[in-house]
Amino acid sequence: MGLETENKDIETNLREIARGLLKDKKVDVIIGYMEGTLPMLSQPIIIDSEEDVEKLIWNNLCYVNLAKYLVPRVPKFVDSEKGNLTVGVVSKGCVGRALIHLASENKIKLDEIKIIGIPCNGVVNRQRIEMEIGEKEILEVSVSGNNVIVKGKDFEKEFPFDEYMNDLCKTCKIRKPPLVSKAPDLCVGECEEYSNIVDDFSDIAEFEALTPEEKWNQITEELSVCTRCYACREACPMCYCNLCFVDQNKPVWFGKTTDLPDVFVYHLIRAMHMAGRCVACGACSLVCPVGIDLNKINRKLEKIVKERFNFTSGLDPDVLPPMVDFKMEDAQEFMLEED
Amino acid sequence: MPNPYIPMLTRVKSIISENEVRDIKTLELEFQKKEEYKAFDYIPGQFAEISIIGKGECPIGIASSPTEEGTIKFTIKKMGTVTSSFHNSDIGDTIGVRGPLGNGWPMEELKGQNIVVIGGGFAFSTLRSLVLYILDDKHRKDYGDITVIYGNRDSGEVLYRDVLEEWEKRDDINVVLTIDREEESWTRKVGFVAAVVKEVAPSPDNAVAIICGPPIMIRTAVDELVKIGWKDEKILNSLEMRMKCGIGKCGRCNIGEKFVCIDGPVFSLAELKKMPNEY
Amino acid sequence: MAEKLLKKDDIGKFYSELEKEYKFYAPTKVKGNIAFKKISNAEEIELDYLNSKVPPKDVLFPQKETIFEYRYEGKEVIIEERKDLEDKLIIFGVRPCDAYSFKLLEDFFASGDFQDDIFLKKRENATIIGIGCNSPRQSCFCTSVGGHPFQKESTDVFLSDLGDTYLVEAISEKGENLLKKLSWLADAKKADVEKSKELAKLAEESFTTKFDFDLVTKVLDENFEHPVWQEISESCIGCSSCTFLCPTCTCFDVIDENDEYNNRGRRIRIWDTCQSCLYTLETSGHNPRPAKIQRCRNRIMHKFSYYPSNYDCLGCVGCGRCITACPVNNELRLIIDKILEIQEKSGEKVSA
Numbered sequence: 009m010g011l012e013t014e015n016k017d018i019e020t021n022l023r024e025i026a027r028g029l030l031k032d033k034k035v036d037v038i039i040g041y042m043e044g045t046l047p048m049l050s051q052p053i054i055i056d057s058e059e060d061v062e063k064l065i066w067n068n069l070c071y072v073n074l075a076k077y078l079v080p081r082v083p084k085f086v087d088s089e090k091g092n093l094t095v096g097v098v099s100k101g102c103v104g105r106a107l108i109h110l111a112s113e114n115k116i117k118l119d120e121i122k123i124i125g126i127p128c129n130g131v132v133n134r135q136r137i138e139m140e141i142g143e144k145e146i147l148e149v150s151v152s153g154n155n156v157i158v159k160g161k162d163f164e165k166e167f168p169f170d171e172y173m174n175d176l177c178k179t180c181k182i183r184k185p186p187l188v189s190k191a192p193d194l195c196v197g198e199c200e201e202y203s204n205i206v207d208d209f210s211d212i213a214e215f216e217a218l219t220p221e222e223k224w225n226q227i228t229e230e231l232s233v234c235t236r237c238y239a240c241r242e243a244c245p246m247c248y249c250n251l252c253f254v255d256q257n258k259p260v261w262f263g264k265t266t267d268l269p270d271v272f273v274y275h276l277i278r279a280m281h282m283a284g285r286c287v288a289c290g291a292c293s294l295v296c297p298v299g300i301d302l303n304k305i306n307r308k309l310e311k312i313v314k315e316r317f318n319f320t321s322g323l324d325p326d327v328l329p330p331m332v333d334f335k336m337e338d339a340q341e342f343m344l345e346e347d
Numbered sequence: 348m349p350n351p352y353i354p355m356l357t358r359v360k361s362i363i364s365e366n367e368v369r370d371i372k373t374l375e376l377e378f379q380k381k382e383e384y385k386a387f388d389y390i391p392g393q394f395a396e397i398s399i400i401g402k403g404e405c406p407i408g409i410a411s412s413p414t415e416e417g418t419i420k421f422t423i424k425k426m427g428t429v430t431s432s433f434h435n436s437d438i439g440d441t442i443g444v445r446g447p448l449g450n451g452w453p454m455e456e457l458k459g460q461n462i463v464v465i466g467g468g469f470a471f472s473t474l475r476s477l478v479l480y481i482l483d484d485k486h487r488k489d490y491g492d493i494t495v496i497y498g499n500r501d502s503g504e505v506l507y508r509d510v511l512e513e514w515e516k517r518d519d520i521n522v523v524l525t526i527d528r529e530e531e532s533w534t535r536k537v538g539f540v541a542a543v544v545k546e547v548a549p550s551p552d553n554a555v556a557i558i559c560g561p562p563i564m565i566r567t568a569v570d571e572l573v574k575i576g577w578k579d580e581k582i583l584n585s586l587e588m589r590m591k592c593g594i595g596k597c598g599r600c601n602i603g604e605k606f607v608c609i610d611g612p613v614f615s616l617a618e619l620k621k622m623p624n625e626y
Numbered sequence: 627m628a629e630k631l632l633k634k635d636d637i638g639k640f641y642s643e644l645e646k647e648y649k650f651y652a653p654t655k656v657k658g659n660i661a662f663k664k665i666s667n668a669e670e671i672e673l674d675y676l677n678s679k680v681p682p683k684d685v686l687f688p689q690k691e692t693i694f695e696y697r698y699e700g701k702e703v704i705i706e707e708r709k710d711l712e713d714k715l716i717i718f719g720v721r722p723c724d725a726y727s728f729k730l731l732e733d734f735f736a737s738g739d740f741q742d743d744i745f746l747k748k749r750e751n752a753t754i755i756g757i758g759c760n761s762p763r764q765s766c767f768c769t770s771v772g773g774h775p776f777q778k779e780s781t782d783v784f785l786s787d788l789g790d791t792y793l794v795e796a797i798s799e800k801g802e803n804l805l806k807k808l809s810w811l812a813d814a815k816k817a818d819v820e821k822s823k824e825l826a827k828l829a830e831e832s833f834t835t836k837f838d839f840d841l842v843t844k845v846l847d848e849n850f851e852h853p854v855w856q857e858i859s860e861s862c863i864g865c866s867s868c869t870f871l872c873p874t875c876t877c878f879d880v881i882d883e884n885d886e887y888n889n890r891g892r893r894i895r896i897w898d899t900c901q902s903c904l905y906t907l908e909t910s911g912h913n914p915r916p917a918k919i920q921r922c923r924n925r926i927m928h929k930f931s932y933y934p935s936n937y938d939c940l941g942c943v944g945c946g947r948c949i950t951a952c953p954v955n956n957e958l959r960l961i962i963d964k965i966l967e968i969q970e971k972s973g974e975k976v977s978a
Binding site: 045051054255264295 | 657680765894897959960
């Protein structure tokens, strides 16, 4: 079955479920995606009535990590009398993981949201397609079979979806929404219980195999165009600090310029702060106005956390992330000699 | 025209601690180049961007009056990293000064009118400049009666004791000092500034009120003035905003279409009411 | 001066002659995207492009710029001002919207009692060679802000892409003097000039995005507190991509960088954005614009209300970068539609 039909089915089910939730007043509002005004984009939409349910869409252009709108809650999710409204969140795997992880960090109360789990087969790698099309305007994007068809004024090109989806989506292990028994949720289609995610991290094998010098060259080349706009930080649902380390001035940890030492330190420290917290949603690389993608580093950190602490973020709201917790069994071979 | 981003260099001549808790100091600066001092033509109410070069820069109101020849003074409260480094400076240290900036008190328009100066706490610095300017022999006859109402949390917080005592001795200025709560050695008034304003009830006829202080003091004092007939156009305020360039280029001090560093920091209440409430 | 022709094959010659005297900046591919960089050979030039991600303003107003350098000798401070502001440069292949942005930037930095010496000196020494847009994008709307895909006024030399040649027109005195150095350029024929005019007309007619900005300014001036701003700022995540890619945004931060061990340092300025919640935060903790809705509103008001009040023109060149950059598709056209709806709704009430 082609992507188009799959997505259409999911979309119909989603609207049905959304209608039901609003009708039965199980939720006050629902946040999901709607048609964008540009060919390769979608918009987030907040609906509170059954009539608007038809605006909800589901396709391979649903990029934004909707968990961002819950920490902090946008004004439409808070009522002056009732307080926090119950929000239904259309959650593909990474959005669901983000919500659950934020619940483990006490930024979300799971009983104030409803995770509407939705199966996701990945999002289109917009930046890669735009780069391959080059300097020609893309006017229409559609999906047919398993191909993404991109049309312009005088061109039409087909891209096999399997290859032209986001790199993170290629190795995603939670394409079916997570069914977390402690979290009140619903499913559009099949859900799966993930007590553990089996991930061989084969996507970063090539990166890992590079020599330190090659890694340095690759990373610094990627970062050479950074403008220090901090869009990556603003888009990440896990970046919710009131005062980011970048902006502190007692002391000033490092500079704010686009010189390589400053850029390098910013991105790597932010990656460190994501260790054990990143849910691999790709929002950071999507948002970047100049197309920086450092997700290989985030994936590597995810692998190390898995190996050392047997932890994957966003699966259990009651388990603290390893960087804010300790267990007596934690390996300490870098500090103490074995007896 | 000189590059407005390059600071003029001055030296610290003296540092005086102004209050009991020692978190407010007045720095007296003398210019390293005489011609730069001569060109530093300022009026009361203006500010300058002063910096310890290497530590940072911040906008501080000029506390000295142009009638005090030879040096310029800034009163700085220790709040963050830059102000702390001012407090830690020594006599002879180099301080960068960019200015004078801002519109200042409208000294020309104030001529021939009675002036009511209402200050609260640390915000008195540019008011010191204003009053000294008016009291100077060259200018005194240009202005009418002067009333100064200056309130503080406690007697330890009163700034510029030396000049205040001088003013109290004069008969061409009415000085009313007040503190919030009674203290043993305090013989003057006790009460919030707004209450004192009510008591003094300065007449709005041919008069301008100049108010500087914490927002709540300004609000309550203005309420009292309005009750006795003061109009918004005759009440002046000096705003504080985060500033970086001080010359209207970096964009951050805007309130609506106005920039506090070039269209202000002095605004009348009437002007403020027309601006968005983002200050 | 009569129009000239520059064959596309001769771009190399054009470059190698001019680069002896000027620092040559042109659109070139950097990591898959077009950016304006100082090029070292003519092959790097890409003139057949839609538009650069980061606008060419960053040639004259870079993300990081040194204001001055200093060193300490005991208590004495010696300040060293910039010495490279007199370098001559060419910014080649600039779209008319970006060329117009240079004019807006120049007027802004020169306005008032204080002039921004650093930018203005560089602008004086820069020659802008513009190029017309044969195929404006759906997201372009320069014609709505008083611009045009073949607008020549803000350039020194203007190129029109006629296929395998460029029509070359000197627009300003600076441009004329430049072209005089290239005496080998062939004269254009009348047909070439006609073709350029035809391309301009076709480009103008192709615009799909059009706004009445006079009306927008009027509505904005009267509706600062309107609840529509709640709707407009709802999906914004404060990523500030719109301001970082905007050709007319000029806000900056000033930072002193100190090398304590060597008693020297520099004062620099870096791009800043009103979309950041720390932008207006004061040391006391008070923040004039603590809420996202206020920051979202400030950007729109600044471009379309405060700018007209202060400088008598819009603060927008219609390049459409903010439209394509917004990751949540909270784009300008939707925002303008919502703002204009206020007028329509109030209009309905009046007529009823």
